[in-house]
Amino acid sequence: MSTMNIYEISERIAQRPPFQMIEKVTELVPNESATGIKNVCVNEPYFMGHFPGTPIMPGVLIVESCAQLCSLVIEHKPEDLDDKLYVLLKIDGFKFVKPVIPGDQLEITVNKTKGGGVIVGFDCVVKVNGNLHAKGSLTFTSIPKDSLGK
Amino acid sequence: MEEVKNKLKEFFMSDLGVDGSVLNFDTALFGDEIGLDSVDSLEIISFVDDTFGVSMTGVDKENFQSIDTIAAFIEKNKA
Numbered sequence: 243m244s245t246m247n248i249y250e251i252s253e254r255i256a257q258r259p260p261f262q263m264i265e266k267v268t269e270l271v272p273n274e275s276a277t278g279i280k281n282v283c284v285n286e287p288y289f290m291g292h293f294p295g296t297p298i299m300p301g302v303l304i305v306e307s308c309a310q311l312c313s314l315v316i317e318h319k320p321e322d323l324d325d326k327l328y329v330l331l332k333i334d335g336f337k338f339v340k341p342v343i344p345g346d347q348l349e350i351t352v353n354k355t356k357g358g359g360v361i362v363g364f365d366c367v368v369k370v371n372g373n374l375h376a377k378g379s380l381t382f383t384s385i386p387k388d389s390l391g392k
Numbered sequence: 393m394e395e396v397k398n399k400l401k402e403f404f405m406s407d408l409g410v411d412g413s414v415l416n417f418d419t420a421l422f423g424d425e426i427g428l429d430s431v432d433s434l435e436i437i438s439f440v441d442d443t444f445g446v447s448m449t450g451v452d453k454e455n456f457q458s459i460d461t462i463a464a465f466i467e468k469n470k471a
Contacts, residue, residue: 331431360438
C-alpha cells in the first residue's frame, strides 16, 4: 500500500486546476483500490454560479472526483499512455445522499469490481467526517487517442 | 451449451437491465426490441472474457446478434 501527494498525482493524471479534483491519496493498492482526499474550498470557480449565495458542490463534480481517483488506481503501461486514453464509459446508480458545501473534506474510497480487460469497473463511496454523502459505480474503457473526433 | 446460454441470459437481465420476459435465446439483442448499444457490447465482451475465458474483442458483429450466436462463439473458441 502506498500514498501520493499532489506532485505525484500530477505526474499520473492529465487534469489540471481548476479541474484537478484529487489532492492527496492516503491509501493506494494498484489495480485494486484507493482512498483519496479532496478539500472543497469556497474560492472554487463553480460556486459563483452553483448557486449564488448558496454554494453546493455539483454532483457531477463529485462524480469527476471519484473518476480521477479511479484513474489513479488503474495501472498504465508507460507505452500505453502515448496512444491510449482511459475515458468514462458508464455511471451507474449514483446517489447524492447529503449536499457537499465549502469547508467539507471529501474522503473518497474506490474499489475495483470488475475488469482488467476491455472495461474496468469501480464502486465509489464519498464521505465527509465519516458520514456518507455520495456513492455509485463507474465504468471506464480505453480508446485510441487517434480515434478522437472521427 | 444450455448452461452457457442461461448464464448469458442472467447477465443480460441483472447487469444490462434487459426484461427477461422478452428475451429469448434467439432474440435480436441490438434490434428495436432489446435495444442494446455499443457500450453494452463492451460489457458483453468483458463478461464473456471474465466468465468463460473467451476473448470477443474485435470479432465480427454477427457473433453478437443473439444469446444463441454468442454461446456458439464461446463453445467454438473456449480452451
